[in-house]
Amino acid sequence: DAGVTQSPTHLIKTRGQHVTLRCSPISGHKSVSWYQQVLGQGPQFIFQYYEKEERGRGNFPDRFSARQFPNYSSELNVNALLLGDSALYLCASSLDTLNYGYTFGSGTRLTVV
């Protein structure tokens, strides 16, 4: 079975641009969450979706948005990119939002120049 897949794996953008990151969950998983990880720190929670509805939001500016589609895949959008948005963006999926741990994809490494 395929795990959580993310695309693209690497991305270089310029300040002020917009980026869309994509995630396909494990088949049967209805919950998807997004995280930002900078070097030397643990992942920071951005969003959680379950059954296409936003269920949780971390402390990130409104430049960050996401959505979940009927097939449970998800997109993370970031507008007006800043240098500080450079990070590894991780997507994770789970059967539900509470009782099961999340399985992570290998991430998208975003560099903003």
Place this chain on the structure above:
Amino acid sequence: RKEVEQDPGPFNVPEGATVAFNCTYSNSASQSFFWYRQDCRKEPKLLMSVYSSGNEDGRFTAQLNRASQYISLLIRDSKLSDSATYLCVVNAGNQFYFGTGTSLTVIP
């Protein structure tokens, strides 16, 4: 104050040693708890969930103390392959909080 706090280490232990990691969390309404391991430049992988009664998976034992808001992970008979960063994760109100991770190096 951070939602989840961990001792960043590093912990350098010989093969066969027993090592314990601790984690504290600030939100008393937290509902579920996990330990993840993360290898260098890889994604985090779920190691085990943590239950109030404590739980064991082979050489790994996790414990939760809700009164003290404290989670622990014990690794017995350390192997070289246990070298990684161990992340404590707390689910509070549909927000997942990761600790900064504790680095473990097992030395031959």
